[in-house]
Amino acid sequence: MDDLYREVIIDRYKNPHQRGELDPHDYSYKDDNPLCGDEIRIDLRVDGENKVTEAVFSGQGCAISIASADLLVESIVGKNLDEIKGLAKEDILELLGIELGPVRLKCALLSLKVLKAGVYGMESIEEELK
């Protein structure tokens, strides 16, 4: 457990670096895990080359889901949307620095799900506008 609740996770949970909302934003998406009552929203701003300039999250959840959201949005600043699409489960676990069983994995991956759903959603809107 003292592995699972590494200092960085507890710290990010109690004092996240990237908590907030962006208004206006280029992108905002929210999803929840009703089974746990976790809810994560991620807001992004991107530049002309689809590179993320600002990224924040809001919502509520357990230490694992909040810490992973905080670390994730922090890590994508400066990345372009294609790189974000390439993010996988392993990247989240690497950010957290822990291993998780199937139940808690869902908590850790909620923010990635939100991020990807949003990025793909934004792209499909762009497709429509072409």
Next chain:
Amino acid sequence: MKPEPISKSIDVDLIRADFPILQRETSPGVPLVYLDNAATSQKPLSVIEAMNAYYRKYNSNVHRGIHTLSEEATVAYEKARARIAEFIGASSWQEIVFTRNATEAFNLLAHSWGRTKLTRGDRILLTEMEHHANIVPWQMLAAELEVILDFVPISEDGKLNLEQYRVLLGKGPKLVGFTQMSNVLGTINPVKEMTTLAHEAGAIVVVDGAQSVPHMPVNVVEDDVDFLAFSSHKMLGPTGIGVLYGKKDLLAEMPPFLGGGDMIKRVELTGFTTNEAPYKFEAGTPAIAEAIGLGVAIDYLDSLGMESVRAHEREMVTYAMERLEEVPGVVVLGPKAEARGGVTSFTFQGAHPHDVAQVLDEYGIAVRAGHHCAMPVHQRFGVLATTRASYYIYNTTSEVDSLIEALYRVQELFG
């Protein structure tokens, strides 16, 4: 006058020796502290062995075979049904319908009773403290038949608001459904009083006994309930089998649930005639080993006495409430100890229930985190989820002490 039930105190050490799983460790040197009994109970050796014996010695189908094995299986299966009838005070084995679980019992009722007895605009009265199993089947029925659902609100003290119950009965519901004991708040509802009022209002009463039948004396005739649903696996028995009790005349009026073998008298290509209750609700080969296991689980509970089971849990929950309230940041939902069964659901300031449960798991303590299949109760109290510790015959106050100690560790991490 009925004699007062004798409540002897139970010997927890002796009981624990009957449950092989309680001897295990969750990791080296960390013994299991099982406090997730409201989700499912552990099984004594006698239940495991009875099910084993069926498969080893007389496995065969029931009701249809003339051979020795089938005779033995049929006798054992029907003996279990009779034991269940006796255990809940039913007047006949014919009032005991086997289902897969309590959830299926509610679905059977909604499907079979609901569809034939209700029409558009009729009302069903439920409560805010119901498990999803006693909400969703009625919501599905409501969508299909356009019947209206009302809900008795929960008061601030975690009990049902009986004033509002009376008011809502005034709307003339055809069916009233409520739990005898909340799986989140632990609240024990006054079944007899509520049933009498419902009957006076002309309603049929269905009681969710999933949390009450395993933990306290329940008597369907004394309480005059029309239907009672409960599950085997929460009362020392196996998963995969549950019970719907129904008054004989009500079951007789109901059409079958699923179609197939066992539920028919005869079948021709042009149609079928229905078997009698309870068989008309039991299509196909039933869960035979599970029924036998449930019968033996009831023998086990009976040997302790349900008054004694209740007394032990009252002691456990009183102690647990006291100790939980000591921990800074812990808030227990629901009524005072004397009005509840062996369930304590709580929030922890600054820590999500998942995190609480995870930390507790490191100490071998099994609790449940989430909404416990009762989201409306959580909404009522404005919380997303809770951590629930629930107690049974084999739990000890020193296990509660372990829980409290681990909660102090949660507080160190998250407080």
